[in-house]
Amino acid sequence: MSVRQRKGTDKWCHDYFDGDGKRHQMLYRTKREAKEAEAKIGVELKGNIHVADPSSITVREAGVSWLKACDKLERSTRDQYKGHLENHIYPNIGKTKLSKIGVPFVYEFLDKLREQGLSEPMVRAVRVSLGALLSNAQKHRNVVFNAVKEMGRDSKPKDGRHKKRLKVGVDIPTTAEVRLIIAAAKEGRARVFLRVAAMTGMRASELRGLTWDAIDLAKGTVDVSQRADAYGKLGSPKSASGIRTLPLTPNLIAELREWKLACTSRVFVFPSITGKKTGGIMNHSNIIKDWLHPAQISAGVTVSTGELDGDGNPIVAPKYTGLHALRHYYASHCINSKDDGGLGLDQKVVQERLGHSSIVMTMDVYGHLFPKGNAAAELAAMDAALY
Template identity: 55%
Template sequence: MSVRKRKWKNAKGVELEAWVVDYSDQHGKRRHKTFAKKKDADAYAAKTHTQVLDGTHVAEAASKTVKEAGELWIKSCTAAKLERSTLDQYSQHLNLHIVPYIGREKLSRVTVPFVRAFLDRLREGDESLPMDDGTRKPRSDAMVRNVKVSLGAILSDAQQRGLIVRNAVKELGRSRATQANAEARHEKRVGVGVDIPTTAEVKAMLKAAVGRNRVFLMTAVFTGMRSSELRGLRWEDVDLQKAEITVRQRADAYYQIGSPKSKAGRRTIPLVSDLVKTLREWKLACPNGKLGLVFPTGPGKVEGHSNIIKRWYTPVQIAASVTVQTGEVDDKGKPTVAAKYPGLHALRHFYASWCINSKEDGGLGLSPKVVQHRLGHSTIQMTLDVYGHLFPSGDNNDVMDKAASALLV
């Protein structure tokens, strides 16, 4: 490896000079790179020499573009048999948010400052882009975070293929740990009456629900199952004798039956006697189908998530007056209302709080580990991050006064 000065004259006869790094990479191929300053050439030579010895060097001329690396990543995800909805989300991140901004850039140029600048452009939008299909517009903070994760995954895949040496997104994450902690201080915890229906609201909804709607609502409230798990629930996974449901599958957004979200998603949930009785009665009236589902469509197929919201969940909330003002009026001038909890996940939140609340407060008083299992969370940290503030603190005044008295005697 050598660093040499090169001099030449341009068309106007002006003498120019540059510094050229000549070297052979780990594959024995001759490479060179030109710099305006000797110190930059020396720094590159030193770094490249180490990379060649380690067998990790990737010449800029041989570097793939971010778009090419992203396409390889999508192929890897497809080969890993990720869910269709997940693949679609990853493809959207790549094609709608990454490629329009940095798709033509070489991977060798993707450094920490480069990634930081890209995320800033994404957050602020860029009117200079040639496209006019929405890609110029500013992205939300949530979308920027999601795209950053996907870009990091693209770089990790490229790193494993030997296309790059370092993952700039991971390095950026380490350098911004303090900022992330600061941002976490402003994150809102799930709250009763905001994200979690109150006991009175759930009672009102159960009272207003009839027929299939009531069976579905009771199952969601007393099992905490995800919407996809409820849509994919089979009668063969419901043991009415043992009073338990075993989650073995789920239905995705494309009506396809597949495995639960994670290994922890496979779990057994005990049932209250009232739900067992209700399910036993519903089984006699439930539409039959090859899939043997508990909550199917009329022909026995997988029910759509949007249909459940529109036909089952929202009407029950309206009937139970679990609503919020929309700020609009109808044709008679009366204020209109909407369902207070638009998503079914609110019922899962309620089940978690019911499991956590003390028996004195009408709950089950279960430990964090048991709650984790009931919800099918992959880690206890996930359970505590979302619901940790709902668990009893254990430091009531009587206990503290007694402990203090022991020290002051």
């Protein structure tokens, strides 16, 4: 390898041979840039990980390879990744070579997505997809390092604020709100569904795939062993921890007994009763649109949109947009002390009830809700020990 000034120009040239014996000549604006590149490439060549710029593939080419590697994933997951690629990654950086993607480049790309109006959760989702794309490219020796991974897992906004904690009454419904929502729901499937969701913490996909043979009304338990994806296809939970057995309360058992007599399906607990899927799996969006949102509007569990209707009356919207709010409620009920009307379960039991793959996930989401102990008594003990 050598660094020299190119004759007749103010550019600096770096010549080297790659691991295959192919010669490359790279131009730089300054001698310092050329020397830095020489040092970097020298280390990469020694580690047998160097990818020359001319040999580097584009983000679009890497995206095609990554999607092929995702063939065994669920259809809904693949479609989500494909959407990230086609709607956000390809239009913005699809022609960029992987060798040009460093940490500053990724930060600029994410800022550009925000300028285009993407929500922060969507920006994070696209970032995860880009990181997975680069990891796949690393396996095929198409890129030296994963810039997204180098950024770390820091998800704090640029203004320095910490990740928002879930708040009761904002993200987590209160017990009073859940009572109102269930009471205002349509009788039958809708009411039983919302009650089971709130009293078991099952995910929407698990509730949609719930079958009668998974419920033991005599023992008062429900076995969670399958889920329905966005396309109505049944499969196992996303992780082994998702397979679990949950207890049912006496009142809920009695309500399920009544519902089983009225239910039109001997297979699914909450079957679809309209269209071609009659007796099959409920559509997730229909549950939100027909059950959860109307129940909240009827119960007055709403927030103002800031707009007025034709008669000058305020327009309201459901306070909780998704079914995950009822899962949050169940988690908080498990965590709350018995003095506060909860179950007072420890961290490991809460993890198992929710079907989280690790205790870290449980504590990341709900750790701030666990009791912190009697600080006054603990400080008094310390005071007595040291004085």
